Amino acid sequence: MALIRGRQKKAGAQIFTASMADIVFLLIVFFVLTYNVEKDRTQVQLPKTNVRIEVPKDEKLAIISIASPDEGHVIRVSSGDEMSLPVSSDEEIVTFASNVVAGNPQQKFVIKADKSVAYERVDAVLDALKQAKAKVIFLLSDQKTIKDS
Amino acid sequence: MKLAKRETESEIFTGSMADISFLLIIYFMLTSVFSATRGLDFALPEDSTNPPEIKQEDSIDVNVRAGGVLYVDGEEMPLDQLLPYVADKIRQNPDKPVILRTDPDATYENMITVFDELRLAKEKEHIEIKTISIPTQREIENIWTRLLG
Numbered sequence: 287m288a289l290i291r292g293r294q295k296k297a298g299a300q301i302f303t304a305s306m307a308d309i310v311f312l313l314i315v316f317f318v319l320t321y322n323v324e325k326d327r328t329q330v331q332l333p334k335t336n337v338r339i340e341v342p343k344d345e346k347l348a349i350i351s352i353a354s355p356d357e358g359h360v361i362r363v364s365s366g367d368e369m370s371l372p373v374s375s376d377e378e379i380v381t382f383a384s385n386v387v388a389g390n391p392q393q394k395f396v397i398k399a400d401k402s403v404a405y406e407r408v409d410a411v412l413d414a415l416k417q418a419k420a421k422v423i424f425l426l427s428d429q430k431t432i433k434d435s
Numbered sequence: 436m437k438l439a440k441r442e443t444e445s446e447i448f449t450g451s452m453a454d455i456s457f458l459l460i461i462y463f464m465l466t467s468v469f470s471a472t473r474g475l476d477f478a479l480p481e482d483s484t485n486p487p488e489i490k491q492e493d494s495i496d497v498n499v500r501a502g503g504v505l506y507v508d509g510e511e512m513p514l515d516q517l518l519p520y521v522a523d524k525i526r527q528n529p530d531k532p533v534i535l536r537t538d539p540d541a542t543y544e545n546m547i548t549v550f551d552e553l554r555l556a557k558e559k560e561h562i563e564i565k566t567i568s569i570p571t572q573r574e575i576e577n578i579w580t581r582l583l584g
Contacts, residue, residue: 303453306453313456314460317460317463318463333544340473399543402543405499405541406572415479419479424476425475
Protein backbone atom coordinates (compact mmCIF):
# COMPACT_ATOMS: atom_id res chain seq x y z
CA MET A 287 0.00 0.00 0.00
CA ALA A 288 2.74 2.37 1.02
CA LEU A 289 4.46 1.78 -2.28
CA ILE A 290 1.39 2.66 -4.27
CA ARG A 291 0.93 5.82 -2.27
CA GLY A 292 4.52 6.77 -2.92
CA ARG A 293 4.04 6.60 -6.66
CA GLN A 294 1.19 9.06 -6.65
CA LYS A 295 1.87 12.11 -8.85
CA LYS A 296 1.64 15.28 -6.82
CA ALA A 297 -0.40 18.05 -8.36
CA GLY A 298 1.53 21.36 -8.20
CA ALA A 299 -0.31 24.12 -6.38
CA GLN A 300 -1.08 27.01 -8.70
CA ILE A 301 -3.23 30.10 -8.82
CA PHE A 302 -5.49 30.33 -11.81
CA THR A 303 -4.58 33.62 -13.46
CA ALA A 304 -6.08 33.28 -16.93
CA SER A 305 -9.15 35.35 -16.05
CA MET A 306 -6.97 38.14 -14.66
CA ALA A 307 -6.08 39.29 -18.17
CA ASP A 308 -9.79 39.44 -19.07
CA ILE A 309 -10.58 41.56 -16.02
CA VAL A 310 -7.63 43.81 -16.65
CA PHE A 311 -8.62 44.29 -20.30
CA LEU A 312 -12.14 45.17 -19.27
CA LEU A 313 -10.70 47.79 -16.92
CA ILE A 314 -8.50 49.15 -19.72
CA VAL A 315 -11.49 49.40 -22.07
CA PHE A 316 -13.37 51.27 -19.34
CA PHE A 317 -10.54 53.73 -18.82
CA VAL A 318 -10.03 54.25 -22.55
CA LEU A 319 -13.72 55.07 -22.97
CA THR A 320 -13.88 57.42 -20.01
CA TYR A 321 -10.42 58.89 -20.59
CA ASN A 322 -10.43 62.61 -20.28
CA VAL A 323 -7.43 64.73 -19.47
CA GLU A 324 -8.75 67.67 -17.55
CA LYS A 325 -7.27 70.98 -18.58
CA ASP A 326 -7.83 72.41 -15.16
CA ARG A 327 -7.04 70.47 -12.03
CA THR A 328 -8.13 73.01 -9.45
CA GLN A 329 -9.72 71.14 -6.57
CA VAL A 330 -13.12 72.66 -5.95
CA GLN A 331 -16.26 71.73 -4.11
CA LEU A 332 -18.96 72.49 -6.64
CA PRO A 333 -22.33 73.81 -5.53
CA LYS A 334 -25.19 71.32 -5.79
CA THR A 335 -28.17 71.82 -8.09
CA ASN A 336 -31.24 69.92 -9.22
CA VAL A 337 -31.02 71.17 -12.80
CA ARG A 338 -27.87 69.94 -14.52
CA ILE A 339 -27.43 70.46 -18.24
CA GLU A 340 -24.81 68.39 -20.01
CA VAL A 341 -21.83 70.42 -21.16
CA PRO A 342 -21.22 69.72 -24.88
CA LYS A 343 -18.56 67.04 -25.15
CA ASP A 344 -17.84 67.30 -28.84
CA GLU A 345 -16.48 70.81 -28.75
CA LYS A 346 -13.59 72.56 -27.13
CA LEU A 347 -14.56 74.50 -24.02
CA ALA A 348 -12.80 77.43 -22.43
CA ILE A 349 -12.51 76.96 -18.68
CA ILE A 350 -12.30 79.50 -15.90
CA SER A 351 -11.82 78.09 -12.42
CA ILE A 352 -12.03 79.91 -9.11
CA ALA A 353 -10.39 78.22 -6.15
CA SER A 354 -11.81 78.26 -2.64
CA PRO A 355 -11.06 81.13 -0.23
CA ASP A 356 -8.65 78.81 1.61
CA GLU A 357 -6.62 78.63 -1.57
CA GLY A 358 -6.75 82.36 -2.08
CA HIS A 359 -9.55 82.63 -4.68
CA VAL A 360 -6.97 81.86 -7.37
CA ILE A 361 -8.47 82.21 -10.84
CA ARG A 362 -7.09 79.99 -13.59
CA VAL A 363 -8.00 80.10 -17.26
CA SER A 364 -7.64 77.70 -20.15
CA SER A 365 -8.78 78.10 -23.73
CA GLY A 366 -9.26 74.35 -23.91
CA ASP A 367 -6.02 73.66 -25.73
CA GLU A 368 -3.53 73.92 -22.93
CA MET A 369 -3.44 73.38 -19.18
CA SER A 370 -4.92 76.24 -17.17
CA LEU A 371 -2.78 79.17 -16.09
CA PRO A 372 -3.35 81.51 -13.16
CA VAL A 373 -4.36 85.10 -13.80
CA SER A 374 -3.63 87.91 -11.40
CA SER A 375 -6.11 90.61 -12.38
CA ASP A 376 -9.60 91.05 -13.76
CA GLU A 377 -8.14 92.75 -16.85
CA GLU A 378 -6.24 89.57 -17.64
CA ILE A 379 -9.52 87.63 -17.62
CA VAL A 380 -11.04 90.14 -20.05
CA THR A 381 -7.97 89.85 -22.30
CA PHE A 382 -8.09 86.05 -22.17
CA ALA A 383 -11.84 85.91 -22.87
CA SER A 384 -11.57 88.48 -25.68
CA ASN A 385 -8.80 86.49 -27.36
CA VAL A 386 -10.80 83.28 -27.09
CA VAL A 387 -13.97 84.90 -28.48
CA ALA A 388 -11.95 86.56 -31.27
CA GLY A 389 -10.75 83.08 -32.29
CA ASN A 390 -14.22 81.57 -32.12
CA PRO A 391 -17.22 83.87 -31.57
CA GLN A 392 -19.40 80.87 -30.64
CA GLN A 393 -16.99 79.67 -27.98
CA LYS A 394 -18.70 78.30 -24.87
CA PHE A 395 -17.23 79.02 -21.46
CA VAL A 396 -17.31 76.86 -18.36
CA ILE A 397 -17.04 78.38 -14.91
CA LYS A 398 -15.81 75.93 -12.31
CA ALA A 399 -15.99 77.73 -8.99
CA ASP A 400 -15.86 76.53 -5.42
CA LYS A 401 -19.20 76.88 -3.64
CA SER A 402 -17.69 78.95 -0.83
CA VAL A 403 -16.22 81.55 -3.18
CA ALA A 404 -17.40 85.10 -2.53
CA TYR A 405 -19.83 86.05 -5.29
CA GLU A 406 -17.72 89.14 -5.93
CA ARG A 407 -15.12 86.94 -7.66
CA VAL A 408 -17.72 85.17 -9.80
CA ASP A 409 -19.21 88.55 -10.65
CA ALA A 410 -15.79 89.74 -11.88
CA VAL A 411 -15.52 86.68 -14.14
CA LEU A 412 -19.07 87.09 -15.47
CA ASP A 413 -18.37 90.75 -16.13
CA ALA A 414 -15.19 89.88 -18.04
CA LEU A 415 -17.11 87.36 -20.15
CA LYS A 416 -19.84 89.90 -20.87
CA GLN A 417 -17.24 92.45 -21.90
CA ALA A 418 -15.65 89.86 -24.17
CA LYS A 419 -19.10 89.20 -25.72
CA ALA A 420 -19.21 85.56 -24.72
CA LYS A 421 -22.50 83.92 -25.66
CA VAL A 422 -23.02 80.82 -23.56
CA ILE A 423 -21.74 80.10 -20.07
CA PHE A 424 -21.99 76.89 -18.06
CA LEU A 425 -21.78 77.01 -14.28
CA LEU A 426 -20.55 73.58 -13.25
CA SER A 427 -22.41 71.89 -10.44
CA ASP A 428 -22.85 68.57 -8.69
CA GLN A 429 -26.11 66.69 -8.40
CA LYS A 430 -28.28 67.71 -5.49
CA THR A 431 -29.67 64.71 -3.63
CA ILE A 432 -32.56 64.33 -1.18
CA LYS A 433 -29.97 64.41 1.61
CA ASP A 434 -28.78 67.86 0.48
CA SER A 435 -32.17 69.50 0.33
CA MET B 436 13.09 0.13 -31.29
CA LYS B 437 10.90 3.13 -31.64
CA LEU B 438 10.82 5.35 -28.62
CA ALA B 439 7.69 7.30 -27.96
CA LYS B 440 8.47 10.97 -28.51
CA ARG B 441 7.47 13.30 -25.76
CA GLU B 442 5.53 16.06 -27.38
CA THR B 443 5.91 19.55 -25.99
CA GLU B 444 2.67 21.49 -25.86
CA SER B 445 2.72 24.69 -27.88
CA GLU B 446 1.50 27.68 -25.93
CA ILE B 447 1.65 31.42 -26.01
CA PHE B 448 3.27 32.88 -22.96
CA THR B 449 0.80 35.30 -21.49
CA GLY B 450 2.41 35.88 -18.15
CA SER B 451 3.75 39.30 -19.08
CA MET B 452 0.42 40.43 -20.56
CA ALA B 453 -1.01 41.03 -17.12
CA ASP B 454 2.02 43.15 -16.21
CA ILE B 455 1.67 45.28 -19.34
CA SER B 456 -2.06 45.63 -18.77
CA PHE B 457 -1.56 46.70 -15.16
CA LEU B 458 0.95 49.32 -16.25
CA LEU B 459 -1.60 50.64 -18.74
CA ILE B 460 -4.28 50.75 -16.05
CA ILE B 461 -2.00 52.68 -13.72
CA TYR B 462 -1.24 55.14 -16.54
CA PHE B 463 -4.92 55.71 -17.30
CA MET B 464 -5.80 56.01 -13.62
CA LEU B 465 -3.18 58.67 -13.02
CA THR B 466 -3.84 60.75 -16.11
CA SER B 467 -7.60 60.42 -16.26
CA VAL B 468 -10.07 62.33 -14.14
CA PHE B 469 -13.78 62.00 -13.78
CA SER B 470 -14.56 65.60 -14.44
CA ALA B 471 -17.86 67.21 -13.70
CA THR B 472 -19.53 67.73 -17.03
CA ARG B 473 -22.88 69.13 -16.04
CA GLY B 474 -24.13 72.39 -14.69
CA LEU B 475 -26.46 75.32 -15.13
CA ASP B 476 -26.22 77.04 -18.48
CA PHE B 477 -27.23 80.52 -19.41
CA ALA B 478 -26.98 82.58 -22.54
CA LEU B 479 -25.84 86.16 -22.53
CA PRO B 480 -27.59 88.81 -24.61
CA GLU B 481 -26.24 88.99 -28.18
CA ASP B 482 -25.19 92.62 -27.85
CA SER B 483 -24.11 93.09 -24.26
CA THR B 484 -22.84 96.63 -24.88
CA ASN B 485 -26.40 97.74 -25.49
CA PRO B 486 -28.63 95.36 -23.51
CA PRO B 487 -32.38 95.88 -23.55
CA GLU B 488 -33.22 98.06 -20.61
CA ILE B 489 -35.28 96.28 -18.01
CA LYS B 490 -37.01 98.57 -15.58
CA GLN B 491 -37.16 97.32 -12.03
CA GLU B 492 -40.92 97.86 -11.79
CA ASP B 493 -41.47 95.76 -14.95
CA SER B 494 -39.57 92.84 -13.55
CA ILE B 495 -39.31 90.56 -10.55
CA ASP B 496 -36.32 91.67 -8.54
CA VAL B 497 -34.64 88.81 -6.70
CA ASN B 498 -31.84 89.92 -4.42
CA VAL B 499 -29.58 87.33 -2.78
CA ARG B 500 -27.78 88.65 0.28
CA ALA B 501 -25.05 87.28 2.53
CA GLY B 502 -26.00 84.00 4.18
CA GLY B 503 -28.49 83.23 1.43
CA VAL B 504 -31.10 85.70 2.73
CA LEU B 505 -33.53 86.36 -0.06
CA TYR B 506 -35.35 89.61 -0.85
CA VAL B 507 -37.95 89.51 -3.59
CA ASP B 508 -39.28 92.85 -4.77
CA GLY B 509 -37.88 94.36 -1.58
CA GLU B 510 -39.54 91.89 0.78
CA GLU B 511 -37.68 89.16 2.67
CA MET B 512 -38.87 85.76 1.52
CA PRO B 513 -37.95 82.14 2.27
CA LEU B 514 -36.65 80.18 -0.70
CA ASP B 515 -39.64 77.82 -0.85
CA GLN B 516 -42.00 80.76 -1.38
CA LEU B 517 -40.00 82.20 -4.26
CA LEU B 518 -41.49 80.09 -7.06
CA PRO B 519 -45.16 80.45 -6.02
CA TYR B 520 -44.61 84.24 -5.91
CA VAL B 521 -42.84 84.32 -9.27
CA ALA B 522 -45.44 82.00 -10.80
CA ASP B 523 -48.22 84.32 -9.71
CA LYS B 524 -46.51 87.28 -11.37
CA ILE B 525 -45.66 85.35 -14.54
CA ARG B 526 -49.27 84.18 -14.93
CA GLN B 527 -50.34 87.82 -14.97
CA ASN B 528 -47.60 88.79 -17.42
CA PRO B 529 -45.82 85.86 -19.13
CA ASP B 530 -43.07 88.14 -20.46
CA LYS B 531 -42.06 89.41 -17.04
CA PRO B 532 -38.33 88.97 -16.61
CA VAL B 533 -36.60 87.97 -13.40
CA ILE B 534 -33.54 89.92 -12.33
CA LEU B 535 -31.23 87.91 -10.13
CA ARG B 536 -28.94 90.24 -8.20
CA THR B 537 -26.43 88.83 -5.77
CA ASP B 538 -24.60 90.91 -3.21
CA PRO B 539 -20.80 90.73 -3.44
CA ASP B 540 -20.50 89.35 0.10
CA ALA B 541 -22.88 86.45 -0.54
CA THR B 542 -21.32 83.17 -1.64
CA TYR B 543 -21.47 81.58 -5.06
CA GLU B 544 -23.50 78.75 -3.51
CA ASN B 545 -26.14 81.23 -2.30
CA MET B 546 -26.58 82.52 -5.85
CA ILE B 547 -26.58 79.06 -7.47
CA THR B 548 -29.23 77.80 -5.02
CA VAL B 549 -31.63 80.58 -6.05
CA PHE B 550 -30.77 80.29 -9.76
CA ASP B 551 -31.43 76.53 -9.56
CA GLU B 552 -34.77 77.16 -7.87
CA LEU B 553 -35.78 79.59 -10.65
CA ARG B 554 -34.79 77.02 -13.27
CA LEU B 555 -37.20 74.55 -11.65
CA ALA B 556 -40.18 76.81 -12.41
CA LYS B 557 -41.45 74.52 -15.16
CA GLU B 558 -41.35 71.36 -13.04
CA LYS B 559 -42.68 72.88 -9.84
CA GLU B 560 -45.13 75.57 -10.99
CA HIS B 561 -45.72 74.69 -14.68
CA ILE B 562 -44.70 78.17 -15.80
CA GLU B 563 -41.94 79.33 -18.07
CA ILE B 564 -39.68 82.16 -17.03
CA LYS B 565 -38.66 83.61 -20.39
CA THR B 566 -35.82 85.77 -19.11
CA ILE B 567 -33.58 85.37 -16.09
CA SER B 568 -31.15 88.25 -16.11
CA ILE B 569 -27.98 88.12 -14.01
CA PRO B 570 -26.57 91.64 -14.07
CA THR B 571 -23.03 92.18 -12.89
CA GLN B 572 -22.09 94.76 -10.28
CA ARG B 573 -20.71 97.04 -13.00
CA GLU B 574 -23.98 96.88 -14.95
CA ILE B 575 -26.00 97.66 -11.81
CA GLU B 576 -23.73 100.63 -11.07
CA ASN B 577 -24.13 101.82 -14.69
CA ILE B 578 -27.91 101.68 -14.36
CA TRP B 579 -27.76 103.68 -11.11
CA THR B 580 -25.43 106.24 -12.68
CA ARG B 581 -27.81 106.60 -15.62
CA LEU B 582 -30.81 106.96 -13.30
CA LEU B 583 -29.13 109.50 -11.04
CA GLY B 584 -27.26 111.35 -13.74
